[in-house]
Amino acid sequence: MKIDVFNEIQDPRPWRDGHQGARFAEALEQARLADALGYGCWWQVEHHGAEEFSLSSAPELLLAAISQHTSRMRLGHAAVLAPARFNHPIRVAERAATLDHLSGGRLELGLTRSTAPEWRLFNIDPDDVRRQAQQAFEMIPRMWTSERFSHSSEDFEINDVPIVPKPLQQPHPPLWQAAANPASFEEAGRRGVGVLGTTIWESVERVRRMVDLYRSAAAACTSPVGARVNDQVAFFTFVHCAETDEQAIRNGAVAAAAWYTVKALTFFEAADAFAENMRHQEELLNSPEGGGLTGDFLRSEAAAATGPTQAQLVIGRVLRGEDVTPEEIFEALNEQDSLIVGSPETCRKKMKVYADLGIDRLMTFHQVGGLKHEDVMQSLRLVGDLIPEFDR
Numbered sequence: 001m002k003i004d005v006f007n008e009i010q011d012p013r014p015w016r017d018g019h020q021g022a023r024f025a026e027a028l029e030q031a032r033l034a035d036a037l038g039y040g041c042w043w044q045v046e047h048h049g050a051e052e053f054s055l056s057s058a059p060e061l062l063l064a065a066i067s068q069h070t071s072r073m074r075l076g077h078a079a080v081l082a083p084a085r086f087n088h089p090i091r092v093a094e095r096a097a098t099l100d101h102l103s104g105g106r107l108e109l110g111l112t113r114s115t116a117p118e119w120r121l122f123n124i125d126p127d128d129v130r131r132q133a134q135q136a137f138e139m140i141p142r143m144w145t146s147e148r149f150s151h152s153s154e155d156f157e158i159n160d161v162p163i164v165p166k167p168l169q170q171p172h173p174p175l176w177q178a179a180a181n182p183a184s185f186e187e188a189g190r191r192g193v194g195v196l197g198t199t200i201w202e203s204v205e206r207v208r209r210m211v212d213l214y215r216s217a218a219a220a221c222t223s224p225v226g227a228r229v230n231d232q233v234a235f236f237t238f239v240h241c242a243e244t245d246e247q248a249i250r251n252g253a254v255a256a257a258a259w260y261t262v263k264a265l266t267f268f269e270a271a272d273a274f275a276e277n278m279r280h281q282e283e284l285l286n287s288p289e290g291g292g293l294t295g296d297f298l299r300s301e302a303a304a305a306t307g308p309t310q311a312q313l314v315i316g317r318v319l320r321g322e323d324v325t326p327e328e329i330f331e332a333l334n335e336q337d338s339l340i341v342g343s344p345e346t347c348r349k350k351m352k353v354y355a356d357l358g359i360d361r362l363m364t365f366h367q368v369g370g371l372k373h374e375d376v377m378q379s380l381r382l383v384g385d386l387i388p389e390f391d392r
Helices: 019-037 059-067 089-102 116-121 126-145 182-191 204-219 245-250 253-267 270-286 292-303 310-319 326-335 344-356 373-390
Strands: 002-007 041-044 074-081 107-112 149-152 157-161 175-178 194-198 233-241 340-342 361-365
Touching (some): 002 019, 002 373, 041 059, 059 089, 089 107, 089 126, 116 126, 126 149, 126 175, 175 182, 182 292, 194 204, 233 253, 233 373, 253 326, 310 326, 344 361
Parallel strands (some): 002 041, 041 074, 074 107, 107 175, 194 233, 233 340
Antiparallel strands (some): 149 157
């Protein structure tokens, strides 16, 4: 299992000295350290209008800067927002190929549909985002592997255009898809791209089942959108390592995990997203074909249902606007092993759980909420000491 870094550039109130500029400078310092310690890849998100939750609205620029401060660590977009009003596919292909050259062939490219607040911001029809994402997945690798590119659809009329530069990696950089539900895991597998998921709100058992779902879909992929199937699973989760379990708590891990949970559920409008996800799952279950692998997944999940977990109950209370203490949120998530917080020995045990699930890349999310930069750096160092045990 590769040990990677996942980053949002978070800047919570009350703002500290230097504010936004300081957060970018700290990210560069963290990236240099991660590169020296042997982390596998630095994954940078794309979000817009997220304020303190994420300053990462131009990840291609930050990754370009990081490429000039590192030499070994791969650089991942996790992920480019795929609908064309966010990013025209030609611009995605051009920028990504340029970054591949600037980094010496270290790029990993993810794509995603995004969510409701960003669709509104860019005036994107929510009912059309799946089609647009599929179109981007099909267009971008063809631009990279064709001397001249043509494409005709209701969105684009492109006739025999040379899209340059071509990537340094041949035939092209690995492709990924960000996924937050079983249907998206199957979708990524059927496209033949790697899947980028999160463990923060998922139990270990559900992660295992989603990994199996993805593997089954990827194994059945005979026409990948890219030149080859990228059969890889990556998951991100909050990681904070200190000399002792008690020190990790004193550093503010409880408050950071709770802050992230509340901010993420609010920014992504999780209550509405949950309702839309339920509607889509109902469509899959009621489809004449049975809903494919996702339909089977949902039916087996319903048959084995034992009631909501403590984490699900707590998240439900947050979504209803109840006042939930940071301690309640942290304990509920920690109980199901969806956080990796504590001493090196505690973190080793929790990381091994995910390695045993067959995850290819664990994207460790260190710079969360109000954690101090020096504590984030120490967490990177301590987890870095564990890398040889997992990435041989």
